[in-house]
Amino acid sequence: MGPHITKAVIPAAGLGTRFLPATKAIPKEMLPVVDKPAIQYVVEEAVNAGLEDILMIVGRNKNALANHFDRVTELERNLEVKEDTARLERVNYPTDLADIHFVRQGDPKGLGHAVLRARRHIGDQPFAVLLGDDLIDARDPLLATMIAEQERRNATVIALMEVDPDQIHLYGAAAVERTDNPDVVKVVGLVEKPDRADAPSNLAIIGRYVLRPEVFEILEKTEPGKGNEIQLTDALQTLAADDSIAGGVYGVIFRGRRYDTGDRLDYIKAIIQLAVDRDDLGPDLRRWVKQFASGLSDHIEGPGTGH
Ligand code: UTP
Numbered sequence: 001m002g003p004h005i006t007k008a009v010i011p012a013a014g015l016g017t018r019f020l021p022a023t024k025a026i027p028k029e030m031l032p033v034v035d036k037p038a039i040q041y042v043v044e045e046a047v048n049a050g051l052e053d054i055l056m057i058v059g060r061n062k063n064a065l066a067n068h069f070d071r072v073t074e075l076e077r078n079l080e081v082k083e084d085t086a087r088l089e090r091v092n093y094p095t096d097l098a099d100i101h102f103v104r105q106g107d108p109k110g111l112g113h114a115v116l117r118a119r120r121h122i123g124d125q126p127f128a129v130l131l132g133d134d135l136i137d138a139r140d141p142l143l144a145t146m147i148a149e150q151e152r153r154n155a156t157v158i159a160l161m162e163v164d165p166d167q168i169h170l171y172g173a174a175a176v177e178r179t180d181n182p183d184v185v186k187v188v189g190l191v192e193k194p195d196r197a198d199a200p201s202n203l204a205i206i207g208r209y210v211l212r213p214e215v216f217e218i219l220e221k222t223e224p225g226k227g228n229e230i231q232l233t234d235a236l237q238t239l240a241a242d243d244s245i246a247g248g249v250y251g252v253i254f255r256g257r258r259y260d261t262g263d264r265l266d267y268i269k270a271i272i273q274l275a276v277d278r279d280d281l282g283p284d285l286r287r288w289v290k291q292f293a294s295g296l297s298d299h300i301e302g303p304g305t306g307h
Pocket of ligand 1: 011012013014015016017018019057105107108109110111113114131132133262
C-alpha cells in the first residue's frame with residue numbers, strides 16, 4: 001500500500017490558442033459550460049474524490065481563476081438585500097469548496113513543465129493531476145478508482161479511453177498488457193500524438209493522472225519533445241519503461257462520459273449534453289434541439305464533420 005493521497009494539481013496555464021480570441025484575456029478553463037466555468041467542475045471532481053488541497057498552475061490570466069474561488073462581497077450583499085438565497089448559494093459555493101493555492105508557470109513550456117512547478121507544494125507524496133479543460137461526468141466516477149488503484153499498487157496510474165483510430169493523433173497513445181482486472185492495464189509504452197500508423201493502440205491518455213513524486217526527478221531531465229514542449233507523456237514513458245524507478249505505470253480504462261472543453265466543437269457538444277440532462281434547462285432544451293435538428297436533416301454533408 002502506498003501513502004494516502006490528499007493533494008491535487010490542476011494545470012491551467014496553457015495558451016488556449018484553439019479558442020482565440022475568447023481566451024485572449026481569460027484562461028480556457030474559465031469558459032462557461034452551461035453556467036459554471038469548466039474549472040469549477042474539475043475542482044468539484046477533486047473534492048468528491050476526497051482531495052481538498054488543490055494547487056492550480058496558472059499563467060498570465062491568473063486573476064480570473066483566483067477571483068472565481070474568492071469572495072465578492074458587493075455581489076453577496078446585493079443578493080442578500082434581494083433575499084435571492086438560491087443565487088447567493090451558487091455564488092458562495094466555489095469559495096468554500098477547497099483549499100486552493102496558485103503557482104505561476106511563467107512561460108507555458110508544456111504540460112510536463114507545468115506539473116514540475118508543483119514540486120515544492122507536493123513534496124514527497126503521491127498526488128493527482130486533473131486537466132482543467134477535460135471534464136469527466138460526475139455520474140461516471142473515475143478519480144476515486146484511480147486513487148484506490150494507486151494506493152493498492154503504489155505505482156503511477158493514468159486514465160485511458162478508447163478512441164476512434166482516426167482521432168488518436170490528437171492524444172498520447174498507450175501500448176498495454178492485460179492484468180487480472182478487465183478495467184486495468186499495465187502500460188508498457190507511451191507515444192505523444194502519434195500518426196495513426198504508428199499508434200500502439202487506440203487507447204488514448206485522458207486528463208487524469210495519479211503520480212508518484214519520482215515523476216519530478218524525471219521531468220527535470222525530460223528534454224522538450226513534440227511541439228518543443230516538455231511533455232508529461234515523455235516522463236511517463238520513462239516510468240513505464242523501467243518498473244524499478246517507481247513501480248511502473250498502470251492504466252484505468254474509462255468507459256464513461258467525458259467532454260473536451262478545449263476544443264471548440266467538443267465544447268459546444270459538452271454544453272448541450274450537460275444541459276439536456278438538467279432539471280431546470282433540460283425539458284425546454286430537448287424540445288428545441290429536436291425541432292432544430294429536424295430542420296437540419298437535409299444539410300448533413302460537406303467536409304469536417306469530424307473532430
Ligand atoms: P493543451 O495542449 O490542451 O492546452 O494542454 P493549450 O496549449 O492551452 O491548448 P491549445 O492547443 O493552445 O488550444 C493541456 C492542459 O495542460 C495545461 C493546459 O492549461 C491544459 O489544461 N498546460 C499546457 C499548462 O498548464 N501549461 C502548458 O505549458 C501547457
